[in-house]
Amino acid sequence: MATPTIQRRRLGMALRRAREEAGKTRDEAATLLDAAATKVSRLELGQSGIRLTDLKLLLDFYGVSGEHAESLHALARAGRQRGRWSGYRNVVPDWFRAYVDLEADATEIRWYQAEIIPGLLQTESYMRALNTTGLPHESEEELDDHVRVRMERTAIIDRPDAPALTFILSESALRRNIGDAAIMRNQLQHLASIAERPGVEVQVYPFSAQSYEVSTFDFIILRFDNDPHSDVVYLENFTDADYLDRLDAVRAYSGLWNRLQAAALGPVESRRLVRRIADEHR
Structure with missing residues (x-):
């Protein structure tokens, strides 16, 4: 619905x-x-x-x-009805509630992440470590709500009508230590496992990439009803977000995505690198 x-x-x-x-x-x-x-x-x-x-x-x-x-x-x-995330107003700001509703209704999601594991691919322990270090003034109840929202979002991966999911991660996201070694090892193993699922593709943009195409900022391209004319580009900063649907903006970000994807490792090579970095945390 x-x-x-x-x-x-x-x-x-x-x-x-x-x-x-x-x-x-x-x-x-x-x-x-x-x-x-x-x-x-x-x-x-x-x-x-x-x-x-x-x-x-x-x-x-x-x-x-x-x-x-x-x-x-x-x-x-x-x-004019209230969205599905209105009950989490204390932890999900208005500008982000709009995104999570769009995310849940998308038929295709292309996600580039530079520094941390994308939210839909995070384990609960990684989420908690990330929110504990990033938001140190939260109460335990607020932390639980943050994690609950994130876990609810990850459920779209298992839906029968799950969107087609493609992720490009900078190698920085794999090597940025969040929590202790056990948390990182578990997170990377989880990432490699999800990357093997039908409908999910993960590529890593390695430090060794022979390309001048580098994006230091994250962006997400969402598509609805498999209609390329419905694409929306989501850009997030610390206190707000932008939703771009102008044809020139969508074309620019789609072009950037294509160039990053071409420079990234293939899905099989990417999984091998993820597992190799996971082993480094033993």
Whole structure:
């Protein structure tokens, strides 16, 4: 079942297409709503809901009527419901709740990680060590909630309708010590094991790569309904995140992904390297 976040995302894409087909600009739509152009941008990115009165104004302005208009009103009503992660407000900020809903509804996820193991591939002990060192002022209850959320997210790997998952990890992520040697060995063994599953592919970008293509920042490309036109690029910083769906931005990050993938070790070589580094922690 699609979440409110993905419903807003679908509505936003439809509104943007309707605006462009009508030959209207974001500024014109914003003037109609007596709002800033950034509000229209957030609506089209699916980052916020829309009042039904505002939706009617926009649809009339764009010349959308009949069954199409009714379907968009239904999406707007669904998008105003609370998301599945609203019960974790103390540990999951608004800007990240949007991501985890999108993650759960994606049909394909391409994830590049530079310094730590990607969240979906982490063991519980690695998660706890990471949150204990990274967020030292958390209470035990908050730490448990952080781990619970992360563990719930990892469940998508075992779903019958699991998304196609491809990961590229810098070798730094494998060698960055989180916790003690036992935690790291267990984590790397877990990573190698998951990498053997159908529908999951892990590649390592090694220190020895003969390429000038290096990304020092993480990024995730999500796809929905196996539609390449639905791609969203997720970029996270310490206090916020960006969701990019402009065609030029998606193309740039897709190109970067392809170059990193070409320079990385193949899946079999990558698993061998992961297991070799795991053995170093004995």
